[in-house]
Amino acid sequence: MSLADRAIAGEVRAAARLMRIADDRTGDYIQEMVKIWAHTGHARIIGITGAPGSGKSTLTDALITHYRSLGKSVGVAAVDPSSPFSGGAILGDRIRMATHANDEGVFIRSVATRGHLGGLSVSAMDIAAIFDAMGKDIIIIETVGVGQDEVDISSLADTCIVVVMPGAGDDIQAIKAGILEVADIFVVNKADRDGADRTARDLKTMLELGAKRVWMPPVVKTIALKKSGIEELAEGIALHSNYSDNEDKHFARLYHAALGLLKDRLVNSCFTPDRFRELLKTQGDPYSVTIKWLKNHGLEA
Amino acid sequence: MSLADRAIAGEVRAAARLMRIADDRTGDYIQEMVKIWAHTGHARIIGITGAPGSGKSTLTDALITHYRSLGKSVGVAAVDPSSPFSGGAILGDRIRMATHANDEGVFIRSVATRGHLGGLSVSAMDIAAIFDAMGKDIIIIETVGVGQDEVDISSLADTCIVVVMPGAGDDIQAIKAGILEVADIFVVNKADRDGADRTARDLKTMLELGAKRVWMPPVVKTIALKKSGIEELAEGIALHSNYSDNEDKHFARLYHAALGLLKDRLVNSCFTPDRFRELLKTQGDPYSVTIKWLKNHGLEA
Numbered sequence: 001m002s003l004a005d006r007a008i009a010g011e012v013r014a015a016a017r018l019m020r021i022a023d024d025r026t027g028d029y030i031q032e033m034v035k036i037w038a039h040t041g042h043a044r045i046i047g048i049t050g051a052p053g054s055g056k057s058t059l060t061d062a063l064i065t066h067y068r069s070l071g072k073s074v075g076v077a078a079v080d081p082s083s084p085f086s087g088g089a090i091l092g093d094r095i096r097m098a099t100h101a102n103d104e105g106v107f108i109r110s111v112a113t114r115g116h117l118g119g120l121s122v123s124a125m126d127i128a129a130i131f132d133a134m135g136k137d138i139i140i141i142e143t144v145g146v147g148q149d150e151v152d153i154s155s156l157a158d159t160c161i162v163v164v165m166p167g168a169g170d171d172i173q174a175i176k177a178g179i180l181e182v183a184d185i186f187v188v189n190k191a192d193r194d195g196a197d198r199t200a201r202d203l204k205t206m207l208e209l210g211a212k213r214v215w216m217p218p219v220v221k222t223i224a225l226k227k228s229g230i231e232e233l234a235e236g237i238a239l240h241s242n243y244s245d246n247e248d249k250h251f252a253r254l255y256h257a258a259l260g261l262l263k264d265r266l267v268n269s270c271f272t273p274d275r276f277r278e279l280l281k282t283q284g285d286p287y288s289v290t291i292k293w294l295k296n297h298g299l300e301a
Numbered sequence: 302m303s304l305a306d307r308a309i310a311g312e313v314r315a316a317a318r319l320m321r322i323a324d325d326r327t328g329d330y331i332q333e334m335v336k337i338w339a340h341t342g343h344a345r346i347i348g349i350t351g352a353p354g355s356g357k358s359t360l361t362d363a364l365i366t367h368y369r370s371l372g373k374s375v376g377v378a379a380v381d382p383s384s385p386f387s388g389g390a391i392l393g394d395r396i397r398m399a400t401h402a403n404d405e406g407v408f409i410r411s412v413a414t415r416g417h418l419g420g421l422s423v424s425a426m427d428i429a430a431i432f433d434a435m436g437k438d439i440i441i442i443e444t445v446g447v448g449q450d451e452v453d454i455s456s457l458a459d460t461c462i463v464v465v466m467p468g469a470g471d472d473i474q475a476i477k478a479g480i481l482e483v484a485d486i487f488v489v490n491k492a493d494r495d496g497a498d499r500t501a502r503d504l505k506t507m508l509e510l511g512a513k514r515v516w517m518p519p520v521v522k523t524i525a526l527k528k529s530g531i532e533e534l535a536e537g538i539a540l541h542s543n544y545s546d547n548e549d550k551h552f553a554r555l556y557h558a559a560l561g562l563l564k565d566r567l568v569n570s571c572f573t574p575d576r577f578r579e580l581l582k583t584q585g586d587p588y589s590v591t592i593k594w595l596k597n598h599g600l601e602a
Contacts, residue, residue, distance in 0.1 A: 261592075285338035
């Protein structure tokens with residue numbers, strides 16, 4: 001049986017190995033992933049994003065505990081380089097949250113952020129697809145830097161949670177500038193700190209002043225370390241699933257994965273740096289090279 | 302005269318307009334950019350990155366003042382959504398640092414982070430190219446989230462400065478996990494705060510324990526708000542230019558720009574979401590669609 005078949009049958013070791021070759025883009029990963037993709041579209045994909053230190057990992061941990069208590073299986077992909085989950089991927093010593101280490105219903109995978117083309121977010125999608133094909137009910141993708149990437153988690157997750165910390169105009173400034181539109185749910189974590197109520201209130205005001213929408217993002221206060229506010233958060237996630245077009249998000253993930261592979265293949269086979277360097281010599285600038293290359297391949301309207 | 306010709310001649314309004322159409326990817330921006338790219342390769346491009354709140358904008362401000370005092374012209378592209386520079390791009394009220402508002406030798410441009418495909422970092426490269434063609438001596442690209450993007454500033458700037466704040470294992474944890482390798486210079490900003498010496502010492506230790514390299518990144522303490530440490534930082538930047546392969550970095554920028562345009566054209570002309578949706582119907586999964594599409598166009602080895 002292929003790795004994909006074994007992963008689909010729920011075999012953790014095969015899934016872990018497939019994630020590794022998908023991440024490295026080695027071996028027969030494309031043929032394996034073809035099988036995997038055919039088995040996706042069932043899991044609920046939750047994105048958790050926020051600045052380093054806002055407590056995303058602790059919140060993820062609390063959500064895992066919550067969903068496990070309901071008997072749901074959970075997969076976690078951590079693409080935050082400062083996360084304790086993904087620290088391991090970079091440093092070589094893969095760390096699992098101690099709490100869930102012996103729970104077979106939980107599968108945590110860190111995604112290295114190596115910065116190679118088409119790598120990061122595409123790998124995260126591959127990993128989410130493998131979790132999905134394995135039959136995980138809930139998939140959590142933890143990431144920093146919403147609004148930074150070309151395509152960010154808010155367009156790929158069914159529900160996008162933005163975590164902020166109490167206090168300070170700085171946070172609110174950051175919120176103003178881009179993340180207000182992408183959050184389906186706001187979490188004010190570390191809500192036992194000074195200024196939590198004010199931050200929550202400011203967020204609500206800004207949301208009310210903003211564009212009208214069918215789904216108004218709730219603002220949930222949590223103390224993830226003490227598992228406080230997690231039920232309310234989970235309720236918000238459940239409610240949001242009635243409002244979000246999950247098929248649309250699934251299509252966005254498929255298209256994103258296709259574009260990632262497309263770019264990857266082009267960079268590695270026919271639009272390589274070496275080839276580009278040659279073309280640049282005769283054509284002088286990157287845009288002329290690109291337009292001419294597209295025309296030569298019948299790809300330009 | 303075209304916008305590009307006028308920008309190359311140093312006309313600020315034409316340059317600003319060209320940046321706008323390049324950012325929006327409207328009009329004749331490709332033909333204009335072809336002219337611009339032919340005039341690039343002279344400026345020194347400095348990347349400044351670090352978490353929100355680390356003081357990147359204040360540091361940028363201090364560096365502008367420094368370089369202006371030496372008679373050098375400066376262009377700034379801010380791609381940090383939480384930056385006071387780029388706040389304007391998103392909120393609609395474009396903000397310039399008050400200090401430099403009347404200085405014709407300084408041109409600050411914020412880059413909206415709208416998350417559309419091929420948008421963010423490619424736009425930043427277009428803007429840097431326009432600065433370069435205008436004859437700016439120094440170009441500063443301010444960004445958050447190094448190690449997050451597929452391609453980050455460290456592979457595109459001649460010198461990459463990573464700004465950290467004093468204190469806490471959190472910072473060091475984040476540093477461990479990815480940014481140690483990408484920094485050409487470390488800045489411990491807000492160095493009048495507790496723990497600055499320790500953070501600087503920890504950084505140095507980690508660098509010394511890491512892989513041997515020809516250029517050992519210096520760790521510079523600054524208080525950007527008081528313009529303290531800026532001379533030393535500028536000295537570090539100047540020294541680093543003797544060690545970095547600027548032609549290599551310039552090539553990386555050209556290739557990155559080409560890939561951005563390539564992806565943009567594919568997404569908008571022959572590998573559109575609608576076309577992909579059709580292909581998906583008969584072929585079932587994103588990777589089969591992509592591989593078959595590449596083969597049909599003679600693009601797969």
